[in-house]
Amino acid sequence: MIDIDFLIALVLILIMFGIGVSLTLSEVKEVFSKPKALLISLTSQMLLLPLIAFSICYFFDFPLYIKMGLIILAASPGGTTSGFITFLFKGNTALSIVLTTVNSLLTLISIPLIVNFALHHFYGTTDAFRLPVGETMKEIFVLTAIPAFSGIMLRQWKPAIAQVIAKYTKPVSTLLLGIVFTLKFFGGNGENGITKEEVLDIFPYALLLNVLCFLTGYIVSRIFKLGLNNQITVSVESAVHNTTIAFLVSGTLLQKPDFGKVSLVYAMFSFWTALLFCFLLTTRFRMNNSSK
Template sequence: MELIDILVASVLILIMFGIGVSLNWKDTSNVLSSSKPLIVALISQMILLPAIAFALCSIIDIPNYIKVGIVILAASPGGTTAGFITYLFKGNTALSIILTTINAILTIFTIPVLVNFALKLYYGSTTEFHLPFKDTMIEIFVLTAIPASLGILLRTRNQNLAEKIGKYAKPVLIILLGFVFLLKFFGGQGRAGITHAEIIEILPSALLLNIVCFSTGFLMAKLFRLGYKNEISLSVESAVHNTTMAFLISGTLLHDEQFGKVSLVYAMFSFWTALLYCFIISKLQTNAKQS
């Protein structure tokens, strides 16, 4: 593992620990016992989003490498960034963490099927690949479940200390997340060799996918009357995909950097559109309460 990977992993662990400190075991047990939001979110992410991605690719006239890249993105689950944004805007953070964990496990099996279907549909060929089960499971628990659980445990054992940490957590975590983005773009995927012409070619489709993903999560939450906190969680988890996993699939497993360029363009703006989306939704929620 390179030094940059170790630094990114360390920061992500700290972020998940900081998020966990704001929760308690009751929050997580409520998500599991009141399973309606969890089931709706899983249906939305595992079934609706891939189906919508294929539908978009059949409607818009774009090169095949963008179509495959869009399917890879839609099939990739939310990640640490989605959990942090949910936490920042007071969504259902426990739901977000549980969703990230469950989806990451499910996509070990679903991503190869969906991506191979896309390759067959758009290129007339398939390839034998699978997500490394052991490495993926380690990443899920080391970067997500374990640090979040330790944060929750600290709050259970020493609430005063947890509240002191939580008081400074948001500004510190924002700085750490910015550090992660800098590391990724200038030390890793930022050197993917993408041109300005490719960015312009990919950007409209990537933006359209982003808007559709936000809308899908939001409308599903509205349709099933899940409330504001779950609206934030479902929308963000649907739209802020794990682009690191998408890079792995494109470059390492499929050996085609072209597909990864779609994820790179998406990563350039998805964090900022999520912040804008949540800011608007939170303002509307505040105004609705005041009126």
């Protein structure tokens, strides 16, 4: 029987390759040559998002395992899904891929610091741990960077083939991602042993975090006048977190699977709220332009 995690990984690799085919090397180079959006988004994700999670924990009274789960989630970077949503709504896909890669590397340091601070604050103890470099690198490069840049290079060397692939990327990727979420939902649900009552307990706070992360990315990008394409990217990268890393921290490194239940609930709806947010944002932009 084929392992669900292997199927999910394969689908994500195919999606990132399809996204890469739609990009050029010059678009990726521009992210570094004009780093304003990259630096603003990284600062927002590294500092503001954990602060938002801590604020929710401070102002609301709910179980500690949910508080820890929210903080681990907020400290986790964006993932493959955020790149696909950015691509789907014509955001800055090159920025999204670079953000996911760079932010994932930074979290090797930031996640242990933030999570240990939270453990000390809520439980009075710390649990010295570090993200396994090899496992995290595999998550970043095998699932994100390598397939994306392989697609970019194919477009560079064989543009005719790349154009054919790019034509079918959106519909095929949408179908594949639907399969991913179905597998993740049914497979992860049993694996984490989450109950209906726990889902109902977690959902309001997970949704609040999701909404506030979207608003933070949007407001920050508006303040610094990054433009619509970057607004989409920064907002989605802020709110669609890499739940795989959150599961790794909760279940494998901390041996606290209850913390990971928050990420499971978050994964159930964050893709759909991202679609809704981007649809509303792009619709508002078109309406404002048509009224001028």
